[in-house]
Amino acid sequence: MSPSPSPGPAALLRVARGGDRRAVARLITLVERGGDTALEIAGLLPAADDAGHVIGITGAPGAGKSSLTGRLLACLADAGRTPAVLAVDPSSPLTGGAILGDRVRMDGFAAGAFVRSMATRGQQGGLAFAVPATTRLLAHLGFDPVIVETTGVGQVEVDIASAADTTVLVTSPGWGDAVQANKAGLLELADVLVVNKADRPGARDARRDLELMLDLGHISGLEARAGRRPEIVLTVATTGDGVPELLAAADAHRASLAAGDGLVARRRRGRRLELAATLERSLRALVDTAMDTPAGRRVLADVEAGTMSPADACAVLLAGMGPQPPRGA
Amino acid sequence: MAPEADEGTDTRAWREAYRRAPLREVPFETMSGVPLEPVYGGSPLPGRFPYTRGVHASMYRSRLWTMRMFAGFGGAADTNLRFRELLAAGGTGLSTAFDMPTLMGADSDDPRSRGEVGRAGVAVDTLADVEELYAGIDLGSVSTSMTVNGPAPVLFAMYIAAAERSGVARADLSGTIQNDILKEYQAQKEFIFPPRESVRLVTDMIAFTTAQMPRWNPVSISGYHIREAGSTAVQELAFTLANGFAYVEAEIAAGLEVDAFAPRLSFFFNCHNDFFEEICKLRAARRIWARWMRDRYGAADERSLLCRFHTQTAGVSLTAAQPEVNIARVAIQALAAVLGGTQSLHTDAFDEALALPTDRAARIALRTQQVIAHETGVTNVADPLGGSDYVEWLTDELERLAGEVFDHLLELGGGSILEGVYAGIEDGYFVGEIADAAYRFEREVNAGRRIIVGVNAFTEGNDEQVRDTLRIDPEVERCQLARLAAVRSARDGAAVERCLREVGACAADPARNIMPPLIDAVTALATEGEIVATLAAVLGTHVERIVV
Amino acid sequence: MTGAPPRIVLAKLGFDGHDRGLKIVARILRDAGMEVVYLGLRQTPEGVAAVAEQEDADAVGISMHNASHLTLGPAMVEALRALGLATPVVVGGIVPADDAETLRAAGVAAVLGPGASAPEVVAAVRRVAVPDDG
Structure with missing residues (x-):
């Protein structure tokens, strides 16, 4: 691909506003991949x-x-x-x-x-x-x-x-x-x-x-x-x-x-559901991460062997996660 | 299976038919001189209902199959030269292949035609090209096969007009036009108009030839392309016959008597590598067609019951690795087609997986048929495998499996095969089934569960290169563009306009037959592309639902 | 981010209707975890290029069976470059070995001849279609 460094989200958005379709396409790719770049793009749009x-x-x-x-x-x-x-x-x-x-x-x-x-x-x-x-x-x-x-x-x-x-x-x-x-x-x-x-x-x-x-x-x-x-x-x-x-x-x-207030209500509802979806996705990522640690694998082995109940294992894993804000998704 | 009481048990009738048949002047004996009967085993006998064992009582003892080879490339003049050489050498049949723009109803100067003019066949834009294609050939004394589907009525009109301008009446023309549009939506994808509108054009052509051209076969119902698209033998068998039934239903709905047109329906099958399955597929096809035509469609004329077919070896089975090995594949496939009782055969050239075939490769392919015909002795006895428990069982089994497909289509179509086929096209049933089969096969090859010699086993020698492949001179495209421009500038533009308007008006009225205004339009030198665009404006165009 | 699937646009150029191979390739690439934008039959180089732009494709794959690859292969590359896209082009189908060299010289990134196996197809596409990390 092109050896020139890819422009950042802000620059892409500027070009895209001018009607450049490549920039639009690129921005969608970045949004789709999620993570920090997607958050950055979201932050550049009016709230x-x-x-x-x-x-x-x-x-x-x-x-x-x-x-x-x-x-x-x-x-x-x-x-x-x-x-x-x-x-x-x-x-x-x-x-x-x-x-x-x-x-x-x-x-x-x-x-x-x-x-x-x-x-x-x-x-x-x-x-x-x-x-x-x-x-x-x-x-x-x-x-x-x-x-x-x-x-x-x-x-x-x-x-x-x-x-x-x-x-x-x-x-x-x-x-x-x-x-x-x-x-x-x-x-x-x-x-x-x-x-x-x-x-x-x-x-x-x-x-x-x-x-x-x-x-x-x-x-x-x-x-x-x-x-x-x-x-x-x-x-x-x-x-x-x-x-x-x-x-x-x-x-x-x-x-x-x-x-009426229908449009506002719909978009509020949409954002609420989007938040829920984002949260679920982040939590799922967190769970995957927790399960993939040495401690997680130990607990999993105990549950599989029947020597620990799923409920106890869940408590152990949750305690191990601690509070940390999920980034992106 | 137990033959029904009336199925081929009439030994005396068979003996009478055999006695009347003219026989070839060759000894019907083994190489050791052991004399041979024309057929072994009991009923059903060849040439008797349900024709499992062949359409004629004497089969190849009377007449070998037609060794038909497909020709056509470059400009009309190149192909005309080939045709005249062929006729001079004693041939009586011309088989015409058109280039992709012609097959898709586009003129050579259409931007979409770039790079494809005269490549895979001959380029035809106007009547002038068709006249040059057959110049100096008495069209009243040859049989012509035209492989074209989407724009078939337009090319057919050009052929009729060319013949009549050369003094040959349309009633004296003999030949076949493929004109099988249903399999285009299912497999080959050379469609232009939507399915129902296209079938109306097919219906018009069948009605037109039934009334005016008794020696012309207006449709060749083709499983070949369904198989090439990756289907199984069972799918090829079932989809092809279903398409045949669909045309019969469309024709009956249009008011024709089944025995008026059914005798001139013919078929075109593929012959692949699974030797016995291919033979049994062809035997089952004859039996199913005969039974359905008699029992469901009420045909009484024996000729309406006969599934007569052309066969071509499986191009899709040829490998690019060690291409000479394809000669062996083609020989085995061709033998299966003959043991399956084909009326006509095309053998593929061994280098077709690499490029367009060279003369040398095409000659070897023809020689392969001649070896089977004259050296192997398989032509001495009709249906020599009939009566084998395995062959009879597999024939029954393929018939049963095809029956499941017919049942599905009848269900989709509320009791009508025609409507079932339309529904299957619309909802992607056919393409989905074929794509699944093709992918399953590919995965089996990739996993090594299915051995393809030279591809996933026995690959020593794969680095040898075959350098000698046919190339088409890009000059062909330039010449054709110049020819077309000359025709456009010399013709009467107002007459073309008038004729095109008439084509459009006729297309809009399903009660009228499309052929007469098409013959007028091509005679006025309207181009194929202009006529197709006029028809598309009225009939619409088709975009397939993607089923990968 | 890593792990985004490569996005591949697959099409047949021109009138040729042999899509068995292209459909198999579509499934092979999907089963290798790629996202395939399948355009199917009767596409033009310009049309495919416009799609590649909108889809931000990592590669374009075209399949040729009608001896027009020497015209349409380079035309595909040119159509992409005309939009300022460096998207690599993979040509598959019936392409004689001699022509593969000509196509590569015209900017085609990879040529898959007749009989290429599934692993060869996946490897060739992976090699050229590297989702850039933007």
Whole structure:
């Protein structure tokens, strides 16, 4: 690689603000790696920046999220906006490697957009740890909106709902997506519901199913808790039909949040959850460190041999850790 | 398995068919002079339902398989010269390979074509190229095979227009166009339009040839590329036949009688290293096709039941290490194809893992077929392995495993194979299965559980270099660009515009057949790229879902 | 920080549709703990370079099976350099031994000929794709 010394975070941020894509890409790499440099970058950003719009797009595999995101990018470009996308895919729990293949379906439409693939890196079943810090960085750099696209499986939807201002849940007709989403409690998290592949038979049924489930949610008080009945949009990602309406619905959601204290509340909640996640991650690192000391290995051997109870071992190890502020993660 | 009552037990009918078949003028005996029967063992007999043992009663005693070799590279004039040499030497079939831009519907001056013009086949942009490609050849008296899929209707229109301008009526044209778009989404990836729209074009071509070109085979359903993409033999068998059923269902849905078109459907299989599995795969293919065509699709014409196929040895099995060893692989694979009863065979050149084949390597490949045909004696007796407990068991087993795939597709498609294939393309079922199989194989090789000679064992001698490989002169690309520019500047631009508008209007109306306006457009010298872009504007384009 | 996985962009340039090898390489690299941005078929050098920039890739791997590697291999290197990127390029597929030299002279960092084994692929990519420590 280039023999010249890499510029520091502050210099990179300066260049990135000027529109240099290499610097943006580099900053994301640094944020993603965590540690002191990531903290330094976080420190360089304004503390409570409520600008920008983070849109989370999630849904079952095969619902057409990537194609839809691609069409959304084209629509945004037509409107003169410069969006960024974080396309999140899982890392292998065994090797830590990942195959990130979502951007292919966006690239054809992504002229001018910034698209970045991100692996979950050890955040099993959840969203990549670096997503909130990265979306904050991208929003700060003027990308509007910042779209986080991820396959909705397990914990991810919950995470994305806390990392996004607007959560878009994509379903498609004929696959029982709507029913599954309802079972998993996802309808509570969605701000906009999409029935993609609306040119297929069953699209109207899918819409009706969603309406019905929202009605039931209204009766049970779900809508009162979420504050607003999610809009349902029908799209055809292969042709772009309905995509302007989807964008309008997402923008309207952002506007309605900003009109009250919704946006502030959401971002406060997001930061709270981010703190919890950071804390957990740091504690886990601390635990790993403690287990890997001579004392830790001794205790572990005793527990394995059955000569010490896990509860006693835990007390010993905790006492050995002592109070020390975790750095980064 | 126990043959059903009506399956091939009719010995008298077989004997009658054999008696009527013309035989080659060679002694049907062993090298020691022991006379041989045309077939051994009982039912089902060759040429009788369900055709497990072959499509003809006399098999290779009447006619050897066609030794078809693929040709085409550089400009149209180079390939034309090759064709004329081939015909002068007594050949009657021309097999045309196109370059990648042509196969992808792009003109030679498209920026995406850079570096690929005339490389892997001949470059065709306009009717002028096709006329030069077949100049001086009586298209009414040769059989032409065209290997093209995504833009097949456009190239087919050019062929028809070229023939008619040379005075040969379209009804007198004979040949085959590959035109198997479904396997492109599953394996070879030379698709342009979305699956349903592409199948509509295939449907149009089958309807058009059924009505106007009785000697033309409008689709060659190809497992070859599925196997080359890394599938297993079972997947190749099942996916290929499923694609065949899908076309049949599409055609029936379009209102054609099954016996009107089914006799002209043909197949193209791969032949890999596992000798008995390959033979049994080919035997199972014939049996499955016959049963499904009769029982599910109601075909009554015997020709609708026959799974006739071309076979090519497995390019993917060739190694770059010690390339001469590939000659042995190809010979064994070719023997399996013949024992499996193929109608036509292409043998790969031993240097194909290194570069485009040289003349010498292509000649050795052809000679390999000739050794099998004339020296080994395997052509004396139909299906010589039939009746072996192992061969019959493995044939049954492959049929059973393929049946599991059909069941899955029927489930995906709600009782329709066609819809199941669409769903499998859309949700990445086919590419996922193939990628899994390819990776499993690779890991077995890497772990040493599967020995590949010269690759992970017996590597002494691997440092020998084969220097003599074919290279294409970059001048070909420059010449083709000049030709295209000349055609563009000389033609009637307004007529081209008019014809393209008509192509677009026809594409937008599924009730109309695409072929007539395409023939008009190519005659007006619209380029392949212009026509494909016009079609894409109406039909859309396809981007595959990545399944690694 | 150490231990960040190398990020590799994999693509096929041009029209050639043989992606079996590239898919196998993608899995091999994933199983070796790398992050693979898989672009698949029909990419252009300029498009891949733009992706490499956005992804901050540590290497770009392209696979060629249609005898156009001498045109498209150097074009890939040039497209990256035009964006000011020093990202190393690895070319794999059907590349005759003579051409490997030509490609290296044109700035290609490594050439994996036909029949390269999984450990050879991983070793070559690890050698050129060193995530710099920024």
